[in-house]
Amino acid sequence: MGRHIYVHNPFCARKCPYCGFYSEEGSSRTAEYYRCAEAEARLLAEGDIRDADDGPDTVYFGGGTPSFPDSSLVCGLLKTITESFGIRPGAEITIEINPSSLTKEKAEEYRKAGFNRVSVGVQSLSDDVLRTLGRLHDSQGAIEAIKTLSRAGFTNISADLITGVPGQTMEGVLQDIDRFVTLGVKHVSTYSLTLEEGTAFYARYKDRLEDIVPPEEERAVYHAVRRRLEQNGIIPYEISNSACEGFRSVHNGSYWNGSEYFAIGAGSHGFTNGVRYGHADSIDEYIRVMSGALPGGGLPEGFIYVEEEMTLEDRMAEYPFLRLRTSEGIEADVFEKKFGRDVHEVFGDAIKANVSRGLLEDKDGRIRLTESGLDFADAVIRDFMG
Numbered sequence: 001m002g003r004h005i006y007v008h009n010p011f012c013a014r015k016c017p018y019c020g021f022y023s024e025e026g027s028s029r030t031a032e033y034y035r036c037a038e039a040e041a042r043l044l045a046e047g048d049i050r051d052a053d054d055g056p057d058t059v060y061f062g063g064g065t066p067s068f069p070d071s072s073l074v075c076g077l078l079k080t081i082t083e084s085f086g087i088r089p090g091a092e093i094t095i096e097i098n099p100s101s102l103t104k105e106k107a108e109e110y111r112k113a114g115f116n117r118v119s120v121g122v123q124s125l126s127d128d129v130l131r132t133l134g135r136l137h138d139s140q141g142a143i144e145a146i147k148t149l150s151r152a153g154f155t156n157i158s159a160d161l162i163t164g165v166p167g168q169t170m171e172g173v174l175q176d177i178d179r180f181v182t183l184g185v186k187h188v189s190t191y192s193l194t195l196e197e198g199t200a201f202y203a204r205y206k207d208r209l210e211d212i213v214p215p216e217e218e219r220a221v222y223h224a225v226r227r228r229l230e231q232n233g234i235i236p237y238e239i240s241n242s243a244c245e246g247f248r249s250v251h252n253g254s255y256w257n258g259s260e261y262f263a264i265g266a267g268s269h270g271f272t273n274g275v276r277y278g279h280a281d282s283i284d285e286y287i288r289v290m291s292g293a294l295p296g297g298g299l300p301e302g303f304i305y306v307e308e309e310m311t312l313e314d315r316m317a318e319y320p321f322l323r324l325r326t327s328e329g330i331e332a333d334v335f336e337k338k339f340g341r342d343v344h345e346v347f348g349d350a351i352k353a354n355v356s357r358g359l360l361e362d363k364d365g366r367i368r369l370t371e372s373g374l375d376f377a378d379a380v381i382r383d384f385m386g
């Protein structure tokens with residue numbers, strides 16, 4: 001089975017008012033941080049049992065804003081990962097890009113370094129919506145970023161789109177999709193705006209967002225977006241993700257398959273050898289701990305802050321949460337192979353109840369959400385979790 005590597009790049013030029021991801025403003029410690037991340041990559045690779053043909057299938061540089069720091073730091077880390085782990089030829093290597101920090105030179109450097117997939121944080125092509133979201137780029141900047149990436153040789157381009165933003169219209173969102181298509185975008189990730197506790201948006205819109213954007217309106221946009229994407233050959237394959245044929249995200253697919261993956265960097269979370277682990281949400285703490293890492297000296301003290309051993313039972317209980325998000329759903333034969341149990345024997349009650357409500361379909365060896373089930377995914381999944 002292939003493995004996967006996630007790298008967290010926790011630097012942003014400015015914190016967006018709705019963002020709940022771990023990142024810090026500014027770039028004062030980027031050089032130290034990437035040196036530490038290289039040390040972590042070497043340490044993880046040292047402890048990894050593999051042969052030369054069996055390197056990871058995907059590497060994903062997420063954030064934060066990986067395109068914000070100096071590109072030589074990011075590309076240097078990719079080089080260290082590639083050399084240490086022996087990345088498979090043809091592996092999917094993704095970097096998240098923010099239009100406000102991309103330059104022609106950076107795009108070319110990323111391509112040369114081996115990145116072959118980009119995920120662009122467009123969010124919207126309406127200047128009003130971008131202003132509401134507090135983004136640093138405008139619509140023209142986002143369009144230019146996609147063109148710059150194409151000119152640099154990227155053919156596998158994904159764009160993020162946020163819906164449910166106050167002041168956004170359905171017509172505007174659908175126009176954004178049409179524009180993505182003409183720009184050659186092959187993958188679209190759509191997210192409904194959610195209020196994360198502790199963010200500026202949470203304080204601003206708490207108890208109010210549903211009045212400004214009623215849930216039924218948000219759901220109507222969600223389904224219209226999926227239909228428009230599908231009409232353009234960008235086929236929904238997961239609750240929030242759609243892709244042209246051959247352009248699904250292999251990396252994200254690994255999470256939904258319950259595969260194991262390494263995590264590098266502050267605030268990152270990994271899953272290897274049946275253990276879930278994570279690093280503290282702190283650049284300073286990460287640098288402090290990793291500075292004590294010596295080559296060949298094993299993992300430094302304080303390297304891991306969360307550890308949860310996942311038994312086969314735990315993995316089986318979590319599996320519907322991962323698979324019901326996908327268009328394939330739970331495949332009965334795959335489930336049996338993975339866990340040695342019949343999915344109907346384990347989750348029979350949840351399946352029966354949700355099939356009778358019209359929220360699930362149980363057909364041809366697959367259990368998956370129906371079109372109306374997409375609107376109640378969380379409730380259906382809760383039934384499976386018991």
Ligand code: SF4
Pocket residue numbers: 011012014015016019020021023063064065098121
């Ligand atoms: S650029 Fe992305 S990661 Fe950074 S604050 Fe904005 S939404 Fe969050």
